[in-house]
Amino acid sequence: MNLAIRTFLIASIFAQCSHAQTSGSATPAGPETSAAAPAAVPEPAADGYTVFNATPEQEEALRAQIRLMHPDVLPLRVFFVPHWRYLAAARDFHLHVPTGYGSMMFTHLPSRTTFIDSDRYMGTDWLGHWMAHELGHLASNSTKEGDAEKLAREYRKRLKESLLAKSH
Ligand SMILES: [Zn+2]
Numbered sequence: 001m002n003l004a005i006r007t008f009l010i011a012s013i014f015a016q017c018s019h020a021q022t023s024g025s026a027t028p029a030g031p032e033t034s035a036a037a038p039a040a041v042p043e044p045a046a047d048g049y050t051v052f053n054a055t056p057e058q059e060e061a062l063r064a065q066i067r068l069m070h071p072d073v074l075p076l077r078v079f080f081v082p083h084w085r086y087l088a089a090a091r092d093f094h095l096h097v098p099t100g101y102g103s104m105m106f107t108h109l110p111s112r113t114t115f116i117d118s119d120r121y122m123g124t125d126w127l128g129h130w131m132a133h134e135l136g137h138l139a140s141n142s143t144k145e146g147d148a149e150k151l152a153r154e155y156r157k158r159l160k161e162s163l164l165a166k167s168h
Pocket residue numbers: 102133137143144145148
């Protein structure tokens with residue numbers, strides 16, 4: 001089913017991947033040079049990463065949360081995808097998607113690509129909670145849930161504290 005679309009998705013990810021490799025270092029500090037930005041990118045990657053297929057509200061919330069969590073490693077791209085495509089992407093990356101834990105998002109570490117199952121999207125709190133987990137995978141460069149959660153707890157704390165500070 002929809003093999004062409006899947007092939008296109010994966011091909012475009014890896015095409016951008018090889019482009020991204022040249023920027024090498026994982027430090028999120030310096031602004032990324034956009035000299036060779038591919039034409040297909042929908043939004044200028046102001047924060048150094050690109051968000052695909054999100055609603056404007058989702059993208060705004062995601063970018064604000066990631067800024068507040070101040071992660072050690074940023075994703076390069078975040079895809080909001082319908083459930084069928086999420087499963088297809090997981091299969092193509094040979095990832096086992098468990099039915100319970102962590103089945104709403106996953107991150108392909110070598111390409112620093114995060115997939116979010118948009119059919120399971122449950123609002124900005126949900127988004128921040130699970131994105132913290134994915135940022136934990138990225139920062140630890142580990143596929144282990146325990147490693148991801150250890151960092152995720154710190155990111156959630158930062159997010160909560162800055163939201164509290166704002167409301168006072
Ligand atoms: Zn995980």
